[in-house]
Amino acid sequence: MDRIAHSTAVDIGGGRRGFRSEDTVAGQEGTVVTATHLNATQEEMMAIIEKAGLAPDAGDLAQLLRAIRSQRLNFVTAAGVGGTANAVTLAFAPTFVDLADLVGVPLVSIAEADNTGAMTVRVDALAVTARTWPDGTALLPGDVKAGALIVERYDGTAFRMQQCLSPTQVAALSPRTNLLINGDFQLNQRAFAGGALANNVYGYDRWKASGASNMAAAGFGLALTSGEVHQLVEPAAWGFGNLASTMMTVSVEAPSHDLAVTLGSASGVITAGAGRRSVTLTTGAGDNGNLSLKIARSGGGACSFNRVKLEVGAGASPWMARTLQQELLLASRYFTAWRIATVNGRFGLGMLIDNGDFMVNLPLLVPLRTGAPAVTYASLNRSVSFDSPITGVSSSAAYGNVFSVRFTSATTSGGPFICGLQAATAAAHLSLDAEL
Incomplete structure (x- = not known):
């Protein structure tokens, strides 16, 4: 788009071509408004409105405002996202012609795959550029999840992600109900001193030994010297008819070693490491009674872990403790x-x-x-x-x-x-x- 280019245009300051009104008394000719200029102005505005997904409406004089405010102009549709998991391409229409035009511009896209290492972004036909966290830190495997909504800005050096949340991660921000009672081993109505437990004998509230085991509470967790710890979950107590064929997640904090987890007829492993670690399992069709959860060190031996949680759904949500009084009522x-x-x-x-x-x-x-x-x-x-x-x-x-x-x-x-x-x-x- 350009300013009016007719011979009747006037300089309105700074070399800018503009309009002047006709004055018949003074014999002043007005600037001719050409079809070329009006069409260019119309199409420039309509491009914004239509690019934002709005249908032109002669009776709506706020469409341009809504189109700009929607921020859809910098959103890349699925068809425009390509490349590989670690080397992403983003195609815009119209295309960007210079990286300098992208400085400070928020770009929005949806990740197509989990990354497996450091990432780069190529916008249209421009240079390949690093994608990083806001502080410039390179991405590690799994930082970007398939389906994540990514908002990033180019700062002249790299595309720095301001937001990167997958649907699973968004759900994980809201703690879901823990179906285990005394997951942090704070209740001890039996006055269990820690140590050896025979098969099926209870120690801390709601937790018993599966096979000959040896355990002791430690902080907000359990030091399991040997054997397996076991809790039976009563679905009806949580409002479920049963938990058969249900996707569920078992999580713990800071497991010292890989943990073997058995949930009903399903099994998996929680890998050792810092922070909250989890495994998502789907119970079997026959797991339609009380649901059994067992945890042991994978391969046997001693291990420790904290704040055990069992929840319905994929992915671990944050630990949120109930009050001691609430937990006691559940256990009682x-x-x-x-x-x-x-x-x-x-x-x-x-x-x-x-x-x-x-x-x-x-x-x-x-x-x-x-x-x-x-x-x-x-x-x-x-x-x-x-x-x-x-x-x-x-x-x-x-x-x-x-x-x-x-x-x-x-x-x-x-x-x-x-x-x-x-x-x-x-x-x-x-x-x-x-x-x-």
Whole structure:
């Protein structure tokens, strides 16, 4: 496009050709507006509007503004992206004719493949130029993912990426629900001291040994000296009918060694390294019950890892801890323990009758998974005017948020009595196991 080029054009300053109005009184001829100039002006503006994907509309006087504001003019469609994973070509229409014209211009494209090393970009027929991070750092394998939306600017030396997010990476910015309970091993209602566990024996809340194992909590993770750690996931507790044929991701932080992961009938490996590491697996069609997750060092031996997460979907989303209170409520559906480390500390009150039966109702934080949990206890006394040891459990049941238990103890006379359930030693506890 150029300024008016008719002989009647006038200099409007700085050698610029422009228009003047006709003045019949002064005998001044006006500048002739030529069809060539009007058509050029029209087509220049229409090129912007149409390039932005807008349909010309005589009744819309804001199309040029919207076209410029849309930033579509610097977007390369899929047809314009070519080359290889590491040597990308971008074709624009109209083409750029000089790299200098690109300085500071944001270019937008969609990556076609994962990169495998340092990258270059060639815009139209211009020189091949490095693509880097904003600080000039060269790209490493996997920095660019297929489908990533890339925004980059040429600074006279390189195309520096301002944004590079794939759909998976965008999704990963929002933490998804962790289907594991006590993924950071902070809950320990069983008072497990760490060490050896036999097959299927629980240590830290919701985690048990698969085969003979040896483990200990360390910080917000687990040091697994040998064997395999195992958690069963109850889909219904998370609102799923089942998790069969479902793409899921298992992730941990800073695994010391490669980890063998078994999820239902699927298996894979999380590679060792810093940061959050993951493997995405698809469960089998037959994995339609409680879902088993097992983690061990690949090839056997000792390993450590932190903050385990299981989520539905591809790619690991960030770890986001629930509060300790929330985690305890989730875990208490499967296991609840009352512990009093003070001799004569009271668990609750109940009714003692002559034959020694002692009936107590205790409150539950949440309803148990089953109404018939396995009951274990140690160092419990019944206490009226004197203490007498609890000798057994004759019956028990959980009803909503109440656990009702009938203990046995020595016979008495003159009852019934209001009686206390108390700690005989500092090791006193009463535990309810409703694990899967």
